[in-house]
Amino acid sequence: DQRDEEEEHHSLETFTFYLSEPLSKERVEAFSDGVYAIVATLLILDICEDNVPDTREVEEKFHGSLLEALSEYGPNYLAYFGSFVTIGLLWFVHHSLFLYVTKATRLMGLLNILSLSFIGGLPLAYQLTSEFAEKSHNEIEAIQVSCVITFFASIFQFAIWTTALLSERETLHPFARYGGKEHAFMFAKLALYPCVSLGAFFLTCLLSEFSTAIFHLMQIVIPFAFLALRIFVRISLTVVKAMMSLSRRKVVLLEEEEACLSPTETLS
Numbered sequence: 001d002q003r004d005e006e007e008e009h010h011s012l013e014t015f016t017f018y019l020s021e022p023l024s025k026e027r028v029e030a031f032s033d034g035v036y037a038i039v040a041t042l043l044i045l046d047i048c049e050d051n052v053p054d055t056r057e058v059e060e061k062f063h064g065s066l067l068e069a070l071s072e073y074g075p076n077y078l079a080y081f082g083s084f085v086t087i088g089l090l091w092f093v094h095h096s097l098f099l100y101v102t103k104a105t106r107l108m109g110l111l112n113i114l115s116l117s118f119i120g121g122l123p124l125a126y127q128l129t130s131e132f133a134e135k136s137h138n139e140i141e142a143i144q145v146s147c148v149i150t151f152f153a154s155i156f157q158f159a160i161w162t163t164a165l166l167s168e169r170e171t172l173h174p175f176a177r178y179g180g181k182e183h184a185f186m187f188a189k190l191a192l193y194p195c196v197s198l199g200a201f202f203l204t205c206l207l208s209e210f211s212t213a214i215f216h217l218m219q220i221v222i223p224f225a226f227l228a229l230r231i232f233v234r235i236s237l238t239v240v241k242a243m244m245s246l247s248r249r250k251v252v253l254l255e256e257e258e259a260c261l262s263p264t265e266t267l268s
Contacts, residue, residue: 019107020167028104028112035116036091040084042123047080082219083126086150089222090119093157093189100176100186101164108160108171115156121149129215140208143215147201154193161190185233192229196222 070077094115101108128142164171168178175182200218204211 019105019110021106023104023106023109025098025101025104028109029098032094032098032112032116033091035119036087036094039119039122040087043080043084043087043126046123046126047076078216079126079129082216083122083129085219085223087119087122089226090153090157090193092226093154093193096186096189097157097161100173100182101160101171102173103171105163105167105171108163111156111159111163115153115160118149118153118156122153125149140204140211143211144201144204146215147197147204147218151194151197151201154190154197158190158194161186184237185230188229188233189226192222192225196225 098104125146129139129146164176165178168176174180176186177183196218200214203214207214
């Protein structure tokens with residue numbers, strides 16, 4: 001029994017060491033960029049294949065007006081741009097993360113592959129959100145599936161960040177470590193997509209009539225949220241530092257007052 005326990009303990013140590021072994025950061029980034037590029041290309045091919053009006057249809061149905069013919073595909077184009085922006089912003093978050101990662105591990109590589117597997121599902125999310133009739137049960141489920149795909153694609157990016165923080169001295173630049181000037185901003189940036197996509201999922205469950213509007217609003221708001229995020233984080237950190245400095249001043253003043261009191265006054 002003791003020998004079995006020792007062997008099991010040794011195998012666990014080997015497994016843990018295997019996951020913490022270094023992995024080429026450059027190859028992780030190159031592979032990730034390739035996947036993002038292919039996914040964006042597939043998305044463009046999807047929009048060009050099924051959402052371009054036929055010449056005869058333009059002449060007969062829309063009296064030769066191409067703009068009117070294109071306006072009929074407006075919801076599909078909106079879904080395409082929303083999906084493309086999602087891919088672009090997730091790539092931006094991935095780039096920002098690995099900008100501060102100094103050493104990648106095999107566990108981080110595994111989490112990155114899991115994230116990329118859901119990134120590859122974004123063209124599916126586009127097809128689902130543009131295929132079904134408006135305000136139908138299938139459309140609501142398609143939007144919920146799209147929220148789930150976005151959530152898992154982003155939460156595995158957040159998991160890479162969490163894994164890097166566990167051994168931050170070896171894997172992260174000092175700016176991104178606890179107390180670093182970019183730590184709070186990176187945390188907020190990586191948490192944005194998981195929180196918003198999860199919130200959109202639950203809102204579509206509660207307000208099914210407005211599910212399409214909620215989903216497209218999420219896709220439109222997030223780019224502006226990224227722009228405002230740094231300002232919000234800076235303001236929040238400034239307020240927290242001001243409150244901490246005030247509390248420290250109060251403690252120092254109390255200590256000075258106690259030091260000035262005589263021993264009899266202190267006892268009384």
